[in-house]
Amino acid sequence: MPVARPETSDARVIAHVDMDCFYVQVEQRKQPELRGLPTAVVQYNEWQGGALIAVSYEARSCGVKRSMRGEEATAACPEIQLVQVPVARGKADLNTYRSAGSEVVSILARSGRCERASIDEVYLDLTDAAESMLADAPPESLESIDEEALKSHILGMSREDGDDFKKSVRDWICRKGADRRDKLLGCGIIIVAELRKQVLKETEFSCSAGIAHNKMLAKLASGMNKPAQQTVVPYSAVQELLSSLPIKKMKQLGGKLGTSLQTDFGIDTVGDLLQFSETKLQEHYGVNTGTWLWNIARGISGEEVQGRLLPKSHGSGKTFPGPRALRSLSNVQHWLNQLCEELYERLSSDLEQNKRIASTLTLHASAFGSKDSDSHKKFPSKSCPLRYGVTKIQEDAFNLFQAALREYMGPFGTKPQGNKKETWRITGLSVSASKIVDIPSGTSSIMRYFQSQSTIPSCSTSGCLQEDVAVTPSASESCSEQKSVETQAAMPEEDISITDTLPDLDNSYGNMDMVPEKDVSCQSNDAKEFLTQSGSNRGTQTKTNGQRINNSKEKNKGMPSIVDIFKNYNATPQSQQETREDSTVSLTSKRANLSSSTSHSSEVNQEGEDRRETEWGYKVGEIDQAVFDELPYEIQREFRSFLRHNKRPNAGKSKGDGSASSSIAHYFPPLKK
DNA sequence: ACGGCTGTGACT
DNA sequence: TAGTCACAG
Numbered sequence: 001m002p003v004a005r006p007e008t009s010d011a012r013v014i015a016h017v018d019m020d021c022f023y024v025q026v027e028q029r030k031q032p033e034l035r036g037l038p039t040a041v042v043q044y045n046e047w048q049g050g051a052l053i054a055v056s057y058e059a060r061s062c063g064v065k066r067s068m069r070g071e072e073a074t075a076a077c078p079e080i081q082l083v084q085v086p087v088a089r090g091k092a093d094l095n096t097y098r099s100a101g102s103e104v105v106s107i108l109a110r111s112g113r114c115e116r117a118s119i120d121e122v123y124l125d126l127t128d129a130a131e132s133m134l135a136d137a138p139p140e141s142l143e144s145i146d147e148e149a150l151k152s153h154i155l156g157m158s159r160e161d162g163d164d165f166k167k168s169v170r171d172w173i174c175r176k177g178a179d180r181r182d183k184l185l186g187c188g189i190i191i192v193a194e195l196r197k198q199v200l201k202e203t204e205f206s207c208s209a210g211i212a213h214n215k216m217l218a219k220l221a222s223g224m225n226k227p228a229q230q231t232v233v234p235y236s237a238v239q240e241l242l243s244s245l246p247i248k249k250m251k252q253l254g255g256k257l258g259t260s261l262q263t264d265f266g267i268d269t270v271g272d273l274l275q276f277s278e279t280k281l282q283e284h285y286g287v288n289t290g291t292w293l294w295n296i297a298r299g300i301s302g303e304e305v306q307g308r309l310l311p312k313s314h315g316s317g318k319t320f321p322g323p324r325a326l327r328s329l330s331n332v333q334h335w336l337n338q339l340c341e342e343l344y345e346r347l348s349s350d351l352e353q354n355k356r357i358a359s360t361l362t363l364h365a366s367a368f369g370s371k372d373s374d375s376h377k378k379f380p381s382k383s384c385p386l387r388y389g390v391t392k393i394q395e396d397a398f399n400l401f402q403a404a405l406r407e408y409m410g411p412f413g414t415k416p417q418g419n420k421k422e423t424w425r426i427t428g429l430s431v432s433a434s435k436i437v438d439i440p441s442g443t444s445s446i447m448r449y450f451q452s453q454s455t456i457p458s459c460s461t462s463g464c465l466q467e468d469v470a471v472t473p474s475a476s477e478s479c480s481e482q483k484s485v486e487t488q489a490a491m492p493e494e495d496i497s498i499t500d501t502l503p504d505l506d507n508s509y510g511n512m513d514m515v516p517e518k519d520v521s522c523q524s525n526d527a528k529e530f531l532t533q534s535g536s537n538r539g540t541q542t543k544t545n546g547q548r549i550n551n552s553k554e555k556n557k558g559m560p561s562i563v564d565i566f567k568n569y570n571a572t573p574q575s576q577q578e579t580r581e582d583s584t585v586s587l588t589s590k591r592a593n594l595s596s597s598t599s600h601s602s603e604v605n606q607e608g609e610d611r612r613e614t615e616w617g618y619k620v621g622e623i624d625q626a627v628f629d630e631l632p633y634e635i636q637r638e639f640r641s642f643l644r645h646n647k648r649p650n651a652g653k654s655k656g657d658g659s660a661s662s663s664i665a666h667y668f669p670p671l672k673k
Numbered sequence: 674a675c676g677g678c679t680g681t682g683a684c685t
Numbered sequence: 686t687a688g689t690c691a692c693a694g
Contacts, residue, residue: 001684042678043677054677065685067676076687091677117680118680118694119694121693251693256691312681313681315679360687378689383686443690
């Protein structure tokens, strides 16, 4: 639901920049011979030539439209060039477009607060820049005004042809008696023209822009003259613009709300909204939406440009329409694995490039029931703390899926026999990572990472599923071994939940004292203890060793995650720093303190400490390679350099028990990427 | 039961 | 908070 925001009293200068048929441009830059030709980007679908997701303006003028199939497009425009979107892991891969979008953002972000609104759209708050220009070098003081700026469309200005037109634009921008708001927009025109030229120069991409006093109007304007043009909405033109604007053209009104306004109120244009009192609108749509509607009818929108250059979440999904719907757990697992691989890849680059880490993993699925089951219950979404590592994410996602599936199926979801046909069919799967926070750069984060990894109950099963554990006993077992649903259902409730996790600590990590960094850089063989997870949980073939009874009752709820630590670090870097340097207490004893000081000082914690010191204690040189591999790249790198600078005179041999456990002190695989 | 794939934001 | 829904492109 749209929500009304108060508008600031001072006039702002807001721009909305919209890339022209962006995916097409990206492909045309890659294959310049396609430039100028009618071109469309299709998502490979094998069905009727795939679906068009971007169409060049040349192709549009032949009548090709988005949401045509490739075959239709070819029929409408035989000359059309169809380019397929890249495919990776059996699904569309939009990464090239994402990074092309980032190129643009990094240019646009130079001149003011910048909000990445989507892969190809950006809002800019140019108020400061415009005010500075007005103060220091107002348009009328310039000996010449940029040609691109002179091509702007100014709403409400009569438009004659040729040079007269440019002259009138110049006159408008420079006119003496103009209202301050208009003068600011005049500066905005020049700034945006400059920015668009810069984008073109540096990326070869053209874009269109709208310039106005708020986001809503800027967005509206950017679409009015495409491609490669810019449009300005002076305050004086707002009423007329809105009076004839079809209600559904307004952002947020393209869906049900807009339809409702049409059918329930007989409203066709935004201007028609003016007839209705705020109270009337509130009665029908609630206070927030009512006020919002009342405001937009008047061109009022106080939404601020968020200073955000990076996405707030990453997702990877795929649909399995109709006959392609997934019917078996192993098939679901296969696709989840693909999606999780992609997700992890993107999380890794986010970590490398932006030093950000995500903390929540969410699984979304959609399904339709088979003919007999008419329960229209929606397939529920599930989420859990996100653990870095492809395998971990894959396991967790699959566990989430199974939990959701059980809920979806209800108590009768499982059949007594290993019947081939399940009653469910999955038509869509997606995994996403959210709650992304910055982590500090520098080497200090590594210890915290290990600390957290060693103390977080790994989310698989018990951790992430919480009460669902009771619903899906031994979910993790089935995860690795692909047991059927039936098998799991046969398991008694409330019992053994396989887990390779460590016992729970509370989430009061802010107090957690670390071994001083120097101290930790225990080059010597004897070494301090270094806690990490047992490395045996790798790969889908892994046996679930490390089993233990899991008291599902007192676990998590506020379960800590790596992110809590980083958050805390960000919040109070100073004290954390000091704490670390002053601390001389050993890691284990500190941790014991911590755990006993937590609110639920339950048996679990007590039990846990024992385990930590026995099973889960590792020396630096004995960290499992597999575990190391799953650490965030950034952490791997830090750790590498940490070890490099603390060369151990004679690295010990790896503990003999097995292949899986080689010492990373000896083995440094090449960094990926 | 299709437009696929992503992403944001509000509500409860 | 987690989960759902609406919306956009």
